Amino acid sequence: MPAQRYAPIEDHGIIGDLHTVALVAKNGSIDYLCLPSFDSPSVFAALLDAERGGCFQIAPHLDDAVTRQLYLPDTNVLLTRFLSDSGVAEISDFMPVEDAGVAHNVVRRAKTIRGEVCFDMHCDPRFDYARAIHSVVPRGDREVLFIGSSASRELVLRLRSSVPMHVENGAALCRFTLGAEQSAWFVLEVVGAQDESPCGHPDYVSEAFKQTVNFWRRWISRSTYKNRWRETVNRSALALKLLTSREHGSIVAAPTFGLPEHIGGVRNWDYRYCWIRDSSFTLYGMMRLGFTTEAAAFMRWMMARSEELEPDGSLQIMYSLDGSRAPREEPLQHLEGYMGSRPVSIGNAANVHLQLDIYGELMDSLYLYDKYGSPIPHDGWVNVVRLVDWVCANWRQKDESIWEVRGGRREFLYSRVMCWVAIDRAIRLATRRSFPAPLPRWYEARDAIYMDVYERFWSAARGGFVQHPDAATFDAAALLMPLVRFISPTDPRWIATLRGIEQELVSDSLVYRYRSSEAFSDGLTGQEGTFSMCSFWYVECLSRMGDLRKARFFFEKMLGYANHVGLYGEELGPRAQHLGNFPQAFTHLALISAAYDLDRRLSTAGFDS
16 A cells, blocks of 8 residues: 655645654655654655655545545644545544653554544555665564664664554555544654663553643743734744754754755755754744743754854854754665655755855844843853854855855855844844954944945846846845845835845745846756745835735735645745745744734734734
8 A cells, every 4th residue: 555656745744753753644644754863864755755765654445535634723733534425534643752752753543533434554664765674573463663774773663553463565554444433543663772662551642642732732832922823823833843853952944855846856955954044043933932942942052053163263054953064965866756856865065055144144043042032151252253253254255145056156145234144243242241342343344244235236227236246136035134124124225126026036925036047047957936935024024114915915825825734845836836845944934023023013003903
């Protein structure tokens, strides 16, 4: 019983345990899971190769069934329902965190609501990105061990079941029938040093379900956002929480690798790492909602990275979850790729990029955390001084910038603006906290950057700030200029730039990040979709300039592009299908920021809910 061939990216919900995330399709198949951590090798990857990748599917036999998938409100517990005239079936999926059982296990419960329903279960792990051969050891008819290995480690999984199973071709299978109100459960866990685990207790599934529900409801109740789009904002917050590492405090950009930005193309990356940029913005979003514990955990992780600055004072742009250098990019040639999109790559070549914008994003978040969270310590400030001094000396360099282009370095507007942000926030922090700092040098560099932007990036011919000094094109990254307070949202030059972006990059509420042309190539073949986070940046720009009716209209149109459980990938394709790694943290935090700003301004202006 193989998984349905390439269930669309948007047909998935996610579950997780703050160590990793599983993607569960509407057909009842877990199509993607890396164990035991986000950046571990995959054990299920049918989303990237339906035949070789491996899956864990529970499928009811119901003719002409309609499928519905939803989250239990205010939780990350996923329900998949199958509705037909002959019966109604339901699958519950969740991953307990340490507070609610034991981490590194997937709990699945099949239930018949009405009628009598026959189910098939098929658990077929493929270890080490489907590169390793594994062995299977049955222990009676209700427990199976899967033993796989890679170059770095051995991984043992144990599948327990409340119904009899058998082994066939390296997979565990069973067929079972449930009458109304009857249920069966399956628990797939990573076997640790101790063979015994709480998962073997007869009441484990029901108790873990209750505790997991309670954990998530307690967590989301801490949100300070109670306004117009509460359910949508809470779902984004719950998704962002799933992308955080409980062990390290770091935040992954997305839990997946290899999902394409262009179907059939080469734009297939690995996002299971901690980008300084993405994490800093996520921190900002979490603080806005009152989740200071998560902000503090990330700041501890970041302060540890500041102790490891390069000799010249610079940072890496991205790290593995534990703070080590992210691995080099490596193609997995044996995998077919999602709908033939190859190569599927792990690791990321951007780990050697120069991306000057990261210093601005980091310093902006650090400034806000010091103001609304906890004051940064002396040792942290000493490292900030080294870092900002490096920015003062290097802001004129060309780089790959936010979009991580592979067509050569340029002087990008966005990087230049964010270098200004880095120095500006350091000056504000030093002044507010009376920290010792080389303020004359910092003021000089900050003001030089400001004048450089106005003198070299303003194009009278285009009537706006262009992507780089030699360009005649706009870049959606410029939408952050008023959001980071480089320019007023009502400044005539900004309004002119926004109109240029609207003409060149905006299609209704959807926004492209840039347009490739002969004058500017990102070094890759194939066309992209619209970037959903840019669409939410656009909404916030409209909100800040006072066009509240238009901002609200486009914001609520963008909410309609979420998938069935409120999640977003990186991009939307020609048919508004979700593309890129899924779900993407950047998109959800941009949604939170836009909702927060727009809500506040609508209330101030006296708009009804």
